[in-house]
Amino acid sequence: MANSDELPSLLGITVRRSLTVGRISLLIGTGMVVIYSAAFGFGGALLSTVGALVLPIFAVSGGLGGALVYTNDRMKGVLEYLASYGVSSRHLLLNAIVAGIVQATIVLSAGTAAGVATYLLSGNALTAQLPESLLAYTFPMSYLTVTMMTTVGVFWTSLASPRSGMNSPLGVLPLLGVMPTAAVLVVALALPAHGVQIALAAELVMFVVVLSLLARTDRFMPTERLLSPA
Amino acid sequence: MAALSSTPVPRESADDGLSIVCRSMASGYRDKPVLHDVSFRVDRPAVYVVLGPNGAGKTTLFRTIAGILQPTSGEVLIDGVPVGDRAAREQLHYLSHMDGIPDGLTVRESLAFYAQVEHATEADVDRVLHQLQIEEFSGTFISKLSAGQRKRVSIARIFLKERKIYLLDEPTASLDPKVAREIREIILQLSKDRIVLYSSHNLFEAREIGEYVITLKAGALTLFDRMENVRATHFRIGVRALDSAPFLADWERSGDYYVRELSGPEQVPALIQDLQAHGVRLREVREMENPLEELFT
Numbered sequence: 305m306a307n308s309d310e311l312p313s314l315l316g317i318t319v320r321r322s323l324t325v326g327r328i329s330l331l332i333g334t335g336m337v338v339i340y341s342a343a344f345g346f347g348g349a350l351l352s353t354v355g356a357l358v359l360p361i362f363a364v365s366g367g368l369g370g371a372l373v374y375t376n377d378r379m380k381g382v383l384e385y386l387a388s389y390g391v392s393s394r395h396l397l398l399n400a401i402v403a404g405i406v407q408a409t410i411v412l413s414a415g416t417a418a419g420v421a422t423y424l425l426s427g428n429a430l431t432a433q434l435p436e437s438l439l440a441y442t443f444p445m446s447y448l449t450v451t452m453m454t455t456v457g458v459f460w461t462s463l464a465s466p467r468s469g470m471n472s473p474l475g476v477l478p479l480l481g482v483m484p485t486a487a488v489l490v491v492a493l494a495l496p497a498h499g500v501q502i503a504l505a506a507e508l509v510m511f512v513v514v515l516s517l518l519a520r521t522d523r524f525m526p527t528e529r530l531l532s533p534a
Numbered sequence: 535m536a537a538l539s540s541t542p543v544p545r546e547s548a549d550d551g552l553s554i555v556c557r558s559m560a561s562g563y564r565d566k567p568v569l570h571d572v573s574f575r576v577d578r579p580a581v582y583v584v585l586g587p588n589g590a591g592k593t594t595l596f597r598t599i600a601g602i603l604q605p606t607s608g609e610v611l612i613d614g615v616p617v618g619d620r621a622a623r624e625q626l627h628y629l630s631h632m633d634g635i636p637d638g639l640t641v642r643e644s645l646a647f648y649a650q651v652e653h654a655t656e657a658d659v660d661r662v663l664h665q666l667q668i669e670e671f672s673g674t675f676i677s678k679l680s681a682g683q684r685k686r687v688s689i690a691r692i693f694l695k696e697r698k699i700y701l702l703d704e705p706t707a708s709l710d711p712k713v714a715r716e717i718r719e720i721i722l723q724l725s726k727d728r729i730v731l732y733s734s735h736n737l738f739e740a741r742e743i744g745e746y747v748i749t750l751k752a753g754a755l756t757l758f759d760r761m762e763n764v765r766a767t768h769f770r771i772g773v774r775a776l777d778s779a780p781f782l783a784d785w786e787r788s789g790d791y792y793v794r795e796l797s798g799p800e801q802v803p804a805l806i807q808d809l810q811a812h813g814v815r816l817r818e819v820r821e822m823e824n825p826l827e828e829l830f831t
Contacts, residue, residue, distance in 0.1 A: 312651050314647075314650065314651075317636075317639075317647055317650070321636060321637065321638035321639060322638075323638075324637075324638035325637050325638040373636075373637070373638070376637045377636060377637075379632075380632055380633055380634060380635065380636075380637070381630045381631070381632025381633060381634035382634050382635070382636050384597075384602065384630050384632065384634065385628075385630065385634040385648075385651075388601060388602050388623065388628050389623065389651055390601075390620060390623065526564070527602060528563050528564060528602075528603060531597065531602065532630065532631075532632045
């Protein structure tokens with residue numbers, strides 16, 4: 305057990321709970337990404353172009369668990385309990401983000417494995433383009449989008465008045481998460497010659513958005529915002 | 535009218551010297567001040583029932599003493615240490631009006647979650663499972679439990695570590711009478727050597743377990759006194775007899791009870807003697823009004 309002066313991390317248990325609480329969205333995201341990636345794998349080079357651009361959409365839909373745990377915990381008084389022990393808003397937000405990223409990694413890993421398997425089974429040879437696309441765009445864009453989605457969800461939940469009930473953001477979050485990736489997909493398909501530049505620019509914008517959101521944690525989430533509705 | 539007083543409780547210090555002191559304290563939320571100029575001192579093991587209508591500030595008072603909300607003026611001290619200080623927090627348990635049980639875990643895992651926060655051990659979890667008689671569903675997911683079982687799990691966490699002060703915000707709300715009674719018995723046990731602040735909307739329950747009463751109205755302290763000193767303006771006694779009693783025929787009726795107003799409880803023994811002298815075979819004698827009700831008017 306930890307020293308009595310230390311606050312517990314709670315990261316491991318938050319990740320595990322997000323996998324349980326968010327299992328439906330995780331299963332849907334994983335199932336869909338396997339089907340789509342397998343289909344793109346049969347399409348050969350499509351996997352490393354359109355496929356790589358589409359994968360983050362499924363990562364987002366599968367990575368809702370962190371925000372879900374946070375929202376449920378606030379409504380049920382768990383955050384109030386933790387706040388009374390001095391666990392900070394920033395700490396809880398970071399745990400929720402990591403939980404979302406773990407789920408996104410599960411979705412992306414399943415999608416990548418299915419896509420590569422069908423790609424190779426179709427008689428295609430592995431080229432450098434596929435890992436480059438995945439590492440340069442798919443994974444970072446997925447993580448940035450999940451981070452943004454979770455952060456907005458947590459802020460939104462926290463800004464709902466603790467005395468007048470809860471407006472759950474969970475219905476809108478997947479749309480919010482899908483929008484940046486879908487926009488990149490549409491623009492990149494419209495301007496295929498500039499696909500790489502468009503993808504990198506989108507990542508840069510997302511990075512700035514995520515950083516600016518995280519920098520405002522203390523402003524949007526003072527301790528009283530963790531309290532359950534009275 | 536009930537006796538109104540903000541006189542502090544007589545100084546009967548707890549053996550270990552623990553105390554809660556609120557001194558000219560104001561507290562609330564960023565956009566809504568709730569408590570104003572609240573002062574009292576609690577330093578004796580007992581159940582202190584905190585009463586007040588909705589919005590009076592009971593939950594805000596508990597949150598402030600627990601160190602979640604910082605006083606906007608004045609001060610709150612736990613054993614001389616300002617709330618918000620970790621040393622103060624480690625003297626108390628706070629049970630909010632919500633269950634505070636994390637989703638996605640079994641009963642045992644939930645207690646292990648609390649144990650991690652409270653720096654308790656696996657052995658503490660086992661002990662509490664046994665103590666609260668929840669071993670049989672220790673492997674059951676929280677979502678599968680009834681409201682009473684969930685409340686029992688929620689309360690179990692306050693037994694993981696010994697503390698000297700317990701802040702219990704409506705711990706029996708929405709529970710069936712049997713579970714509520716069990717929880718009241720647990721709280722009465724706790725109060726033998728610990729300070730328990732307890733809020734409830736159930737005035738009969740409050741009267742049953744409270745040794746002291748603290749009332750709040752519109753964010754202000756309106757009464758702090760011993761429960762026995764709280765008296766109704768009209769002291770009415772209801773009598774039920776085992777068989778028909780002509781002597782009671784001209785008494786006021788209220789349901790099954792024959793009712794008579796007395797000047798105070800000290801007249802009850804004489805009344806009972808009088809009834810028995812007139813051949814009334816008593817089945818029940820009770821006070822018809824709960825004096826705490828008047829504190830809400």
